[in-house]
Amino acid sequence: MGSVLVIGAGFMGAGIGQVCAQAGYRVHLMDIKATALDKALSDIRWSLEKLGNKGLLKDPPQTILGRITPEQELNSAAKVEWVIEAALEIEDLKLKIFQELDSLASPETPLATNTSTIPITRIARATQHPERVIGLHFFGPVPLLSLVEVIKGKKTSPELFERGVAFVQSLGKTPVQVQKDIPGFVMNRIFCAALREAVDLIAKGVATPEDVDTGMRLGYGWNAGPFEITDNAGLDTWALVGQSMKALGEEDLVFRSDLIERMVKEGRLGRKVGKGFYQYTPEGKRLPWRSEDQSGV
Ligand SMILES: NC(=O)c1ccc[n+]([C@@H]2O[C@H](COP(=O)([O-])OP(=O)(O)OC[C@H]3O[C@@H](n4cnc5c(N)ncnc54)[C@H](O)[C@@H]3O)[C@@H](O)[C@H]2O)c1
Numbered sequence: 001m002g003s004v005l006v007i008g009a010g011f012m013g014a015g016i017g018q019v020c021a022q023a024g025y026r027v028h029l030m031d032i033k034a035t036a037l038d039k040a041l042s043d044i045r046w047s048l049e050k051l052g053n054k055g056l057l058k059d060p061p062q063t064i065l066g067r068i069t070p071e072q073e074l075n076s077a078a079k080v081e082w083v084i085e086a087a088l089e090i091e092d093l094k095l096k097i098f099q100e101l102d103s104l105a106s107p108e109t110p111l112a113t114n115t116s117t118i119p120i121t122r123i124a125r126a127t128q129h130p131e132r133v134i135g136l137h138f139f140g141p142v143p144l145l146s147l148v149e150v151i152k153g154k155k156t157s158p159e160l161f162e163r164g165v166a167f168v169q170s171l172g173k174t175p176v177q178v179q180k181d182i183p184g185f186v187m188n189r190i191f192c193a194a195l196r197e198a199v200d201l202i203a204k205g206v207a208t209p210e211d212v213d214t215g216m217r218l219g220y221g222w223n224a225g226p227f228e229i230t231d232n233a234g235l236d237t238w239a240l241v242g243q244s245m246k247a248l249g250e251e252d253l254v255f256r257s258d259l260i261e262r263m264v265k266e267g268r269l270g271r272k273v274g275k276g277f278y279q280y281t282p283e284g285k286r287l288p289w290r291s292e293d294q295s296g297v
Contacts, residue, residue, distance in 0.1 A: 001024035002025055002027070002081035003025055004025045004028070004080055004083070004084060005027075005028040005030060005074070005082070005083075005099060006029050006030065006086060007086060008030075008031060008086040008087035008088070008114075009029050009030070009033075009037050010036060010086070010087075010234070011141075012027065012114055012142060013031070013087075013114075014039075014043050014044055014208060015039065015067055015098070015142025015143055016084055016086055016089050016114065017040065017050070018047060018064075018142065020084075021040075021044075021065070021068050021141055022048075022064055022143075022199045023170055023171045024059075026069075026258040027067055028055070028069050028076035028237060029070050030070075030074060035073065037070040040071065041070060043067070044065065045061065048064055048065065049061050052079050056279065071144060073098055074097070074101060078104050078105060079272040080109065081109070081110075082167060083105060083111045083112065084111065085101075085111070085112065086114040088240060089237060089241055089244050091118050091123075091147065092241065094113060094115065094123050095123065098113075098126035098127055099127070099272070101127070102126065102128055102129065107128075111134070112135065114138055115135065115243055116188050116241050117183050117244040117250075118182045118248070119183060119248075120133055120151050120153030120155070121154040121181050123163065124155055124156075124160075129157050129280070130156075131153075131160065132157070134150070134152070134153065134156050134164045135151025135152055135181075135185065135283065136148055136150060136164060136167075137150075138173075140232065140233055142156065142216060143153050146173050147176045147187070148210070149176050149178050149185050149186060150168060150175045150182075151181060151185055152177075152178065161177075181284040183245060183249070183250050184253065185222070188241070189253060191226070191229070192245060192253040192254060192270055194216075194226055195210045195238070195255060198216075199255040199257055199260065201255055201259035202259070203259045209227035209277040212227060213226065213227050224259065228278070230274035230276070231271050231278055232271055234269055234272060235260050235263050235268060236264050236269050236270075239264045271284055271286075
């Protein structure tokens, strides 16, 4: 098996690193913050133990963990078979990272981004070799959700697109191919529109987040409602997704109310901090809905 550099060890980067290691790849997990790396390794250990106890791992958790090396520099880009960027959803930051990767990695090394919104073609502008840039859009929690959008930028080579699909399959994931490179791709355009309506409805007091989520689960067969999904992903990430979609001229798909931005300012970032639309125990178990916790929603 080859090796992968994953950039950003947050909610997504940790999950991507974990599934690559589970599939047998050696993983260089890079973040600028040592605290993020520590948290990522402890989250991965916790997740592997749970999966191991359910008999869902091919190798013991310790073996899988042993394949992951935490790092604070990008230098491993020079020696890996794949690079996957999963840092914050800020275009300038991604451009800077890709510019640096372009000078470190050999021109044959595929550079993938896990961006939620930014067209791959825009990110590829930061490189001299746009044909080796591709979108691999994982869904979180990555160890549990099997979908990965594989996105072709205008200049992504057909060979790389095929390799991207095969790489996703090698992780035991299911690729959905996105042939046209537009903001938000396929899944996030659909989810943004749903979240826009859901946020507007609760901001107007038409229904509670819990009732909207229950409705979407029971009425449309979603296995989590829009507020459950947003709490899991992080409200800070969704605020950045909204800002990015607006900057890309897609304001029609973005929530009109400033509710999510206000909740971020109040520190209600979702499951990772114990409160978002819902409240959670320190172990991450969701507490029963209490409307008095939601003042301001
Ligand atoms: N949260 C989701 O459900 C989800 C789903 C699909 C895609 N995404 C996308 O994945 C990316 C990461 O999202 P997330 O939710 O994991 O965010 P996060 O905030 O949990 O993690 C981002 C990490 O990137 C690190 N970082 C910042 N600057 C960096 C740099 N220059 N080099 C290396 N690391 C750096 C941060 O320290 C942080 O640990 C974003 O582009 C997001 O839009 C998120």
